[in-house]
Amino acid sequence: MPAHRGENATGGRPEEPKIDRPLTLHLRGDWGTANLHRVCGWVSQELADRAGPGTRIAIWNSRGFSDAVRAVGRAEVDIAMTTPAAFAVAALDGRGGYAGEAFPQLRALGVVPQRDRLVMAVHRSLELTSFAELRDRAPQLRLATSFRDGVNHVGLAAQEILERARVDVLGWGGRFLSDERPFESLDHVLTGRANAIVHEAVMLPQWQELAPDYRFLPVEDDVLAGLEADYGWPAATVAEGYFPGAGGFRTLDFSDFLMVTTSSLDEDVAYAIAWILGETRHLIEAQYRHLPPERSPISYPLDPPTMGRTPIPLHPGAARYYQALPAA
Structure with a gap:
């Protein structure tokens, strides 16, 4: 049976995405100069390179905490970064700081590891x-x-x-x-x-x-x-x-930056973003290599299988990328 798009049938790397239509996406990063904004900028650049002409991607300022998770859950933005990753779990069923407003539709695109x-x-x-x-x-x-x-x-x-x-x-x-x-x-x-x-x-x-x-x-x-x-x-x-x-x-x-979206994000876009996280990781690593890994805000070298181990369920499109990775 032939492999579906993105599946690794030959033991090579997962297939590079190509989206023919133009995309309009809204992301939320951090205050503007810290690590979450850097990740959003990296992903936006690489996604625009692989999407149709006329693609527009905006990065909104954010605090990067529960405000970012709520913005995704309320459909104010398509994708957001939040930290620490594990704190998003309570949003699924409305516990703790999310009491009274659950977001069971939240899905992950991956984590950018940060040992904190x-x-x-x-x-x-x-x-x-x-x-x-x-x-x-x-x-x-x-x-x-x-x-x-x-x-x-x-x-x-x-x-x-x-x-x-x-x-x-x-x-x-x-x-x-x-x-x-x-x-x-x-x-x-x-x-x-x-x-x-x-x-x-x-x-x-x-x-x-x-x-x-x-x-x-x-x-x-x-x-x-x-x-x-x-x-x-x-x-x-x-x-x-x-x-x-x-x-x-x-x-x-207090570890890890989580890229969060909802189940309504198009599957090919979710796959493309997960692919970017895993396959173009050298671009973000290069911004931190002047620091020892144990003292870096991003814990490089990044490992794609680890990036796919998320505290909330993966979006099916993102899961398709991580499942297509070569076996260790």
């Missing part, structure tokens, strides 16, 4: 090594994190961890220093305005700078288990020595 963690660190002058000690001493914390507005995933995750660990920052006389992006939060720490931080983007060099003066608190097992059971948020480990002078510890996984 959400961590909490406190200044060494507080002499704390655990959440248990934090509860016992109830110190005044000036805690830098992101906005806790139900959209920003950093602020959402920080709120969940602190509440489940019974850390009452305001009740203990402390305060939050809240911003949108990690750079402002890290600056609060480095300038002394903050004495604690809950944040991600652990590959940024500012973490290496602050680490000698800070202790990283392992998130307690019952908190991590509850987050996974309730929302599908997985736990992960930070390796010993990743932060200077710090041992290994368990915390919340």
Whole structure:
């Protein structure tokens, strides 16, 4: 029986897509200068090269969190990037931050791997090594994190961890220093305005700078288990020595950029985008090779089979690409 278009019948690479008709697509990236926008730009360029004359692809600014997922689910855009990938699972049945608005039609086109963690660190002058000690001493914390507005995933995750660990920052006389992006939060720490931080983007060099003066608190097992059971948020480990002078510890996984769409996206477009993610990956890798892989915002080298392991169901067109990859 002959292979269907995209299937790998000979053991070679999956067939390059060609779409004869013009496309009009709307994508959502990030604020404008970060990694999600870069991915959207890469995919848009390569898709336009393989689509009909007159193709138009717009990239809208976004926060890259639940706002991006909702925009896809509400058909405001065709495709969006969001991070961390696992946080989109709750949108399928309307749990957590998506309570009251489920999007069972969400589908994935692939993930762009990014090894990241959400961590909490406190200044060494507080002499704390655990959440248990934090509860016992109830110190005044000036805690830098992101906005806790139900959209920003950093602020959402920080709120969940602190509440489940019974850390009452305001009740203990402390305060939050809240911003949108990690750079402002890290600056609060480095300038002394903050004495604690809950944040991600652990590959940024500012973490290496602050680490000698800070202790990283392992998130307690019952908190991590509850987050996974309730929302599908997985736990992960930070390796010993990743932060200077710090041992290994368990915390919340904050990995991977997810490209999300809905089941209504045309199958040939979904296949083409998955093909672009896997077969032209060198184009995005080249933008990060000046950084060591373990310190890069995109964890290269990218591996197409891994990019097809998504926390929400793959779009059938995208699945066709990943299924056509040569066997390892």
